[in-house]
Amino acid sequence: xxxxxxxxxxxxxxxxxxxxxxxxxxxxxxxxxxxxxxxxxxxxxxxxxxxxxxxxxxxxxxxxxxxxxxxxxxxxxxxxxxxxxxxxxxxxxxxxxxxxxxxxxxxxxxxxxxxx
Amino acid sequence: xxxxxxxxxxxxxxxxxxxxxxxxxxxxxxxxxxxxxxxxxxxxxxxxxxxxxxxxxxxxxxxxxxxxxxxxxxxxxxxxxxxxxxxxxxxxxxxxxxxxxxxxxxxxxxxxxxxxxxxxxxxxxxxxxxxxxxxxxxxxxxxxxxxxxxxxxxxxxxxxxxxxxxxxxxxxxxxxxxxxxxxxxxxxxxxxxxxxxxxxxxxxxxxxxxxxxxxxxxxxxxxxxxxxxxxxxxxxxxxxxxxxxxxxxxxxxxxxxxxxxxxxxxxxxxxxxxxxxxxxxxxxxxxxxxxxxxxxxxxxxxxxxxxxxxxxxxxxxxxxxxxxxxxxxxxxxxxxxxxxxxxxxxxxxxxxxxxxxxxxxxxxxxxxxxxxxxxxxxxxxxxxxxxxxxxxxxxxxxxxxxxxxxxxxxxxxxxxxxxxxxxxxxxxxxxxxxxxxxxxxxxxxxx
Numbered sequence: 001x002x003x004x005x006x007x008x009x010x011x012x013x014x015x016x017x018x019x020x021x022x023x024x025x026x027x028x029x030x031x032x033x034x035x036x037x038x039x040x041x042x043x044x045x046x047x048x049x050x051x052x053x054x055x056x057x058x059x060x061x062x063x064x065x066x067x068x069x070x071x072x073x074x075x076x077x078x079x080x081x082x083x084x085x086x087x088x089x090x091x092x093x094x095x096x097x098x099x100x101x102x103x104x105x106x107x108x109x110x111x112x113x114x115x116x
Numbered sequence: 117x118x119x120x121x122x123x124x125x126x127x128x129x130x131x132x133x134x135x136x137x138x139x140x141x142x143x144x145x146x147x148x149x150x151x152x153x154x155x156x157x158x159x160x161x162x163x164x165x166x167x168x169x170x171x172x173x174x175x176x177x178x179x180x181x182x183x184x185x186x187x188x189x190x191x192x193x194x195x196x197x198x199x200x201x202x203x204x205x206x207x208x209x210x211x212x213x214x215x216x217x218x219x220x221x222x223x224x225x226x227x228x229x230x231x232x233x234x235x236x237x238x239x240x241x242x243x244x245x246x247x248x249x250x251x252x253x254x255x256x257x258x259x260x261x262x263x264x265x266x267x268x269x270x271x272x273x274x275x276x277x278x279x280x281x282x283x284x285x286x287x288x289x290x291x292x293x294x295x296x297x298x299x300x301x302x303x304x305x306x307x308x309x310x311x312x313x314x315x316x317x318x319x320x321x322x323x324x325x326x327x328x329x330x331x332x333x334x335x336x337x338x339x340x341x342x343x344x345x346x347x348x349x350x351x352x353x354x355x356x357x358x359x360x361x362x363x364x365x366x367x368x369x370x371x372x373x374x375x376x377x378x379x380x381x382x383x384x385x386x387x388x389x390x391x392x393x394x395x396x397x398x399x400x401x402x403x404x405x406x407x408x409x410x411x412x413x414x415x416x417x418x419x420x421x422x423x424x425x426x427x428x429x430x431x432x433x434x435x436x437x438x439x440x441x442x443x444x445x446x447x448x449x450x451x452x453x454x455x456x457x458x459x460x461x462x463x464x465x466x467x468x469x470x471x472x473x474x475x476x477x478x479x480x481x482x483x484x485x486x487x488x489x490x491x492x493x494x495x496x497x498x499x500x501x502x503x504x505x506x507x508x509x510x511x512x513x514x515x516x517x518x519x520x521x522x523x524x525x526x527x528x529x530x531x532x533x534x535x536x537x538x539x540x541x542x543x544x545x546x547x548x549x550x551x552x553x554x555x556x557x558x559x560x561x562x563x
Contacts, residue, residue: 004336005336008333008336008337008373008377009377010330010331010377010378010380010381012380012381012382012383013382014155014382014384015155015246015543015544015545016246017384019380019382019383019384021376021377021380021381021383023373023376023377023380025373045488046488047487048485048486048487048488049484049485049488055384055385057385057386057387057399059380059386059398059399059401061399061400061401061402061415062372062376062379062401062402062403063376064376064380066380066383066384066386068384068385076246076542076543077155077543078155078156078433078540078541078542078543079433079505079540079542081436081472081473081474081503081504081505082474082483083476083478083482083483083501084482084483089483089484090484093484093488096488
């Protein structure tokens, strides 16, 4: 199943840093995204576009994750050569990840997990 | 408990005007707030002001004010906006003139100044966060330096009886926090309330983005009537209770999902959202639907405000040249790829002095690159895009020109060439000690 079926997402930008939220439609699916959408997996998914570290923050109170991607916007929104200089469309790429509906055991650290 | 109603009238400079009019007329508002200043807008405005000293404020200021001033004046709705951009004093004078023409005599318009810290930053030769370089390194390429002011000068303007407050660079949430501080007299070190107020401001500052705009995804996230999207209202009480709603019958929707998306928009560490008035903590916030298009957002907290204010530096950073051409039908993708190979070789052969180049096919890999698009089906039509950065306008223009020559020199049946050259206004961040930044408030009265 695609992540898009259980979660939604929005991208924001500040300079050369992109943040992509990932929000479970239903609280019961929050453990699925915690277990399967790690910072390392997001870094790998965007490896052609993101050249810095990826950090993940957990917000269990709203059933959401927030990914912060450094060196992700072609040197910064104001000077990027990209057609989508803000990286607004990145959320759609995240939602295309495959999710196994049976793997919900958390193997993530609690907060501010980072990967290089 | 008394509640204040804040309406969000704009989420960016070019935003729709009708939803703000609808809010002013039917929102039972106390304040109508327009956030119109993106990161680099103020540098562009500074350039406009240099060309004509009476300008440098938001280009839509006039249209917005003509549409809403008479309604807001009649209903006693106060207006707060950062539409002053690089010239809050000029903006206040123009608003006073428009108010007089609209018959709103006696209307008091406050201008908040002091965010322009170009001389201060030059004198301090401040370091820039992104580049590690210093202000002096930019030489005469620097255009602007504006500190993100907090809520205090706006509170002061309201306390002096302002009907309209127009600022330059302010933190976006501060535009919303200010009326709460003014109305409720929250202590300036009550970090919980200030954090909750910043949360309200953060949710409202992009206007339609919390009420169903930028949310729709057919089949997954249905959102009605986006052509008549209603902008949000934040109802807030003295103890920080916050409910988001919108005008009944307007388009869009306010749900837990729309509020959660906006809650994390442009946030990095949700426990440390650094504002001039508070370091806000949204990490424990809760979002609960309490009725149709009514959502309660609670649990915003905070810790003490930072000692330094963020400063946005605008500077000239060369030129971007670009060219595009389309191919369609059988073999379109192969011809598009051939076109790219030809332009790449030509730019090298003719020694175009580009510092960075980008080649892509719109419809295939332009937004997400080759890796994410590797399994895509071949599109019926493609658009080749070549963009490059150069230090001079002439060199940048050669990039689009080389794409244009594909008409008679490139693959078969290419059409619709567009080429452009634009100057790059880049933005970097620096910091200034709070005490070195001195905001002030002055008044214009409509006569």
